[in-house]
Amino acid sequence: MPDIPSICCYCGCGCGLYLHVEHGRVTGVSPSRSHPVSRNNLCVKGWHVHEYIHHSDRLTRPLIRQHDRLRPASWDDALDLIAEKLTAVKEQYGSDRIGVLSSAKCSNEENYLLQKFTRISLGTNNIDHCARL
Amino acid sequence: MAGLATTFGSGAMTNTINELEEAQVILVSGSNTTVTHPQVARRIFDAVDRGAKLIVIDPRKTKIARHAHIHLQIRPGTDIPLLNAIMRCILDENLIDDLFIEMRTENYLAMCDLLLRVDLNQAAEITGVAADDIAQAARMYARAQRSTICYCLGVTQHTCGTANVKSYANLAMLTGHVEQEFTGVDPLRGQYNVQGACDMGALPGGFPGYQAVADPENRKKFEEAWGCTLPENPGLTVIEMTHGGPDEKRLQAMFIMGENPMLSDPVLDRVRTSLQGLDFLVVSDIFLTETAELADVVLPAACFAEKTGTVTNSERRVQLSHKAVDPPGEARADGWIIQEISTRMGYPMQYESPREIMEEICLLTPIYGGIYHDRLHASWGLQWPCLDRNHPGTPFLHKYNFTRGFGRFEPEQHVPPVEPADNEFPFVLITGRRYHQYHTGTMTRRSVTLTRERDTSLLDMHPEDAKELGLADGCRIRVRSRRGSVPFTLHLSTQMDRGELFSDFHFHESPTNILTLADSDPEAKCPEYKCCAVAVEVDHD
Ligand code: SF4
Numbered sequence: 001m002p003d004i005p006s007i008c009c010y011c012g013c014g015c016g017l018y019l020h021v022e023h024g025r026v027t028g029v030s031p032s033r034s035h036p037v038s039r040n041n042l043c044v045k046g047w048h049v050h051e052y053i054h055h056s057d058r059l060t061r062p063l064i065r066q067h068d069r070l071r072p073a074s075w076d077d078a079l080d081l082i083a084e085k086l087t088a089v090k091e092q093y094g095s096d097r098i099g100v101l102s103s104a105k106c107s108n109e110e111n112y113l114l115q116k117f118t119r120i121s122l123g124t125n126n127i128d129h130c131a132r133l
Numbered sequence: 134m135a136g137l138a139t140t141f142g143s144g145a146m147t148n149t150i151n152e153l154e155e156a157q158v159i160l161v162s163g164s165n166t167t168v169t170h171p172q173v174a175r176r177i178f179d180a181v182d183r184g185a186k187l188i189v190i191d192p193r194k195t196k197i198a199r200h201a202h203i204h205l206q207i208r209p210g211t212d213i214p215l216l217n218a219i220m221r222c223i224l225d226e227n228l229i230d231d232l233f234i235e236m237r238t239e240n241y242l243a244m245c246d247l248l249l250r251v252d253l254n255q256a257a258e259i260t261g262v263a264a265d266d267i268a269q270a271a272r273m274y275a276r277a278q279r280s281t282i283c284y285c286l287g288v289t290q291h292t293c294g295t296a297n298v299k300s301y302a303n304l305a306m307l308t309g310h311v312e313q314e315f316t317g318v319d320p321l322r323g324q325y326n327v328q329g330a331c332d333m334g335a336l337p338g339g340f341p342g343y344q345a346v347a348d349p350e351n352r353k354k355f356e357e358a359w360g361c362t363l364p365e366n367p368g369l370t371v372i373e374m375t376h377g378g379p380d381e382k383r384l385q386a387m388f389i390m391g392e393n394p395m396l397s398d399p400v401l402d403r404v405r406t407s408l409q410g411l412d413f414l415v416v417s418d419i420f421l422t423e424t425a426e427l428a429d430v431v432l433p434a435a436c437f438a439e440k441t442g443t444v445t446n447s448e449r450r451v452q453l454s455h456k457a458v459d460p461p462g463e464a465r466a467d468g469w470i471i472q473e474i475s476t477r478m479g480y481p482m483q484y485e486s487p488r489e490i491m492e493e494i495c496l497l498t499p500i501y502g503g504i505y506h507d508r509l510h511a512s513w514g515l516q517w518p519c520l521d522r523n524h525p526g527t528p529f530l531h532k533y534n535f536t537r538g539f540g541r542f543e544p545e546q547h548v549p550p551v552e553p554a555d556n557e558f559p560f561v562l563i564t565g566r567r568y569h570q571y572h573t574g575t576m577t578r579r580s581v582t583l584t585r586e587r588d589t590s591l592l593d594m595h596p597e598d599a600k601e602l603g604l605a606d607g608c609r610i611r612v613r614s615r616r617g618s619v620p621f622t623l624h625l626s627t628q629m630d631r632g633e634l635f636s637d638f639h640f641h642e643s644p645t646n647i648l649t650l651a652d653s654d655p656e657a658k659c660p661e662y663k664c665c666a667v668a669v670e671v672d673h674d
Contacts, residue, residue: 004457007444009437012322013150013172014446016513019438019457026438026458035513037150037446043171050438053458057420059433060462070421070431075463078430079470082388083477085413085429089386095364099374099384102335103391104324106467107442108451109490111326111333112341113471113482114390120361121478125337125346125368126384129330129392 003030008046009105013037015046026050086122095123102129147317148281148529149448149516154180157277160270162190162212162301164285165565166197170321170447173283186277188270190215192563193635194628203270206630209561210550211260215267216300217545218256220307221248222271229275230309238306240542247544259547261630280310285321299543306540317529322447325437329445332501332517333494337368342498358497361480377407386413390467391434395423401646402617417470433464440466442487443509445517449527451504452514554632558614558666560598562634564645590645592621593635594669599625602669609672612636614648614665620672634667 003018016035020028029050033040062078063070089098100118102111111129118127153159153176166174174197181187181200189201190212198204207215223229224245234241257264274280282301298320305311305318322328334341344351352363369378375394378384387408394404408414408427416425417432425431439460445451460466468490472482484490488506495502500518508515508522515526554561592612594604604610606625611618612634621636629635636645649665 004438004455005453006438006457007325007446007452007454009325011170012324012327012447013170014325014444014448014450014452015172016452021457024458032513036450037172037448041172041175045171053436053438054461055420058461058464059419059421059425059431060464061433062463063428063431065429070426070428075465075473078432079473079477082415082430082474086386086388086474087478089412093385094382096366096368096382097378097385099369099378099387101371101374101387101389101392101394102330103467104327104330105391105437106326106330107440107444107454107487108326108329108333108494109442109487110390110467110471111330111335112490112494113468113475113484115334115336115341116359117471117475117480117482118388119355119363120359121475121480123364125364125366126374127335127368128337128371128374129327129335 005032008038008042008049010045010049015042017042017046017049019050026053090122096126098122098124098126100124100127102127104129146319146321146448147311148319149450150176152317152529153177153281153283154183156180156185156279156281158186158188158274158280160188160190160274160280160282161197161201162282162284164197164283164321165191165193165195166283166285166321167195169285169565173321173447177283186273188273192630192633203266203273205260205262205266205270207260207262208630209563209633211547212297213300213545214251214256214547215260215262216304217248217251217547218253218260218264218267219271219274220244220304221251221253221256222268223275223304223307224248226272226275228272229307233309234306237309237540238542239539240544244303244307244542244544247546274304274310275308280308281317281319282310283319283321296543296545296548300545302540303542303544306542311540320447326444328447328449329443329451332445332498337370340497341494342500344498355497358493375404375407377403377410383407384411387411387415389414389416389424389428390471391418393418393422393424395427396646417467419464432470433460433462434470435460435464435466439464440468440487442468443491443504443506446514449516450514451501451509451517451519453506453509552615552666554666558668560632560634560667560669562612562614562636562648562665562667564636564649590621590637591624592669593624593626593629595627595629595631595633596625598631599623604669604671611670611672612648612667613670614667616648619645619648634669 003020006017006019008015008017015038016032018030019026029047031038031040031042061072062075064073064078064081086098102114115127118124150173159177159180187201188203189198190205190207191198192207192209205215253264282305284301302318311317338346340346340351340355346367356363374384414428415430416428417434418425419434419436437454438457441456443451443453475482491506495505499520503519503521503524504515516528519526604623606623608623609620610623611620648667
């Protein structure tokens, strides 16, 4: 499989790199020669950016709290529950009682969708992310 | 960000990272650049190799400070008096750029007024920097043709963070060091896509592209495009939310996407109480973080290599990152998750691909107006503002005009730190990052190589201070502040001045943010992370 162009997921330098993929797993990284910031170079975090991707601690199923413990559940159950609960809070207490944190680890498209969802479906401007932190 | 937005009209880096190479003088402030922005540090060192002069403003003797021609080792939180003193010297020696001030700025008289009242000896006393060094730095910065300023969270994470930033902007305008290539004011963004999250309107007061929610025109535009009515009141900021919201209207539910406030936010005990007090908490993340452990529903998300989408780096470069592998098990991308929930709540969202989402962004966000995915395939990105399909992007901002028209001088006075050291808590604690780890460590700590390099939380202390307390390198200690106490391993380091301590916040075993202050900057709502008063004792547990 050809190397996949990607961007280092750590700091704001945004180094361009290629992910090496073998049998559906990312096995290594190489810097881009032509990328204006990386210029064929990465820092130690960039060189090892793939190491956590296939870690055994990754979450692989939705979890729902039942009797004080998080237990595996189906996507449908999890999403239905979320929609039901958020709607209930909105109706009972009002939209401004819901808060949303977006992420510097997500893409522009995802951040766009989340603020759109927050402003329309939840009806509040209570959305922020960790730029201040 | 708020600081640059009021003075220049835009809160982003004014130049590209590579332009640093051509600068003649680089002033780095509150940034441990070799650790937090390795590639920026490389460019700075390249520039120095070519003869550029380096001025570093930092309370610590960081690696970059050791390479500086002038290191102004200020007391934490004294940026403003230092900058006012520098500007006073520039004024006294008539090194200001009259023409630039006349043509491009406003409010200069008020600035002058303040500067003429600055007492240089007093400034030297407050900052702990010799008056001679201040004058020398002032001449170096002002005399060069191409001087540039880089700053990071060491400048913004104070109660006076916004005022600090404005002061750097004042300095740049006073000397006309902002309108061209290779010279400007560059806030370095700490994380992967912080810039993009701001650009996309993940902000309580702004739609995508910094279009204020409070402006009825903007609301009308988005209401028409989205076919709905939109709330007018600006929302709560992250710290207001993680501390539970205003007393009379406590938050009842939260949706947290890929964040870990249980390690990153100040006064952790309060964060825990307010998250536990919620009726309903949803967290979507790739690992079971400290925050996810408190959730009612946890959703397994995809990581960066498992989805396609754009991200925006510190220099406003929007780049496309491609999907390389499938997510593990049933994990799904956050984009899919949001659409599913929105649809279930009665506002259907059905985008075929991230490309289609980006097309909508282009239509509604003037600064992203021409950033279509197809243009990003063959290149390493476009820098916003990029107004339409044929626009080449903008490497440096404010070329003939500041975004807000005139650059505005914002005179600022010294704001003493909220919590100075005293007899009971004699040390000032500064927090930050280490080279091998990143933020709350959820990703880096699961990387074997990075963890091998560094897997414990250290507290840096000056050897003389340690000697006085009878502490040895590597011993277990406990650090106490008015808000709680945290265990650390002691590390002796001459990077620190006496009376100052440094620690990171990557490790959940040593949750530094139990100690820190929540007092935030009134404008940017950025917490005072960088200094709080603490005491140190041997850990007997
Ligand atoms: S490789 Fe290093 S410098 Fe480049 S983006 Fe990643 S963390 Fe930043």
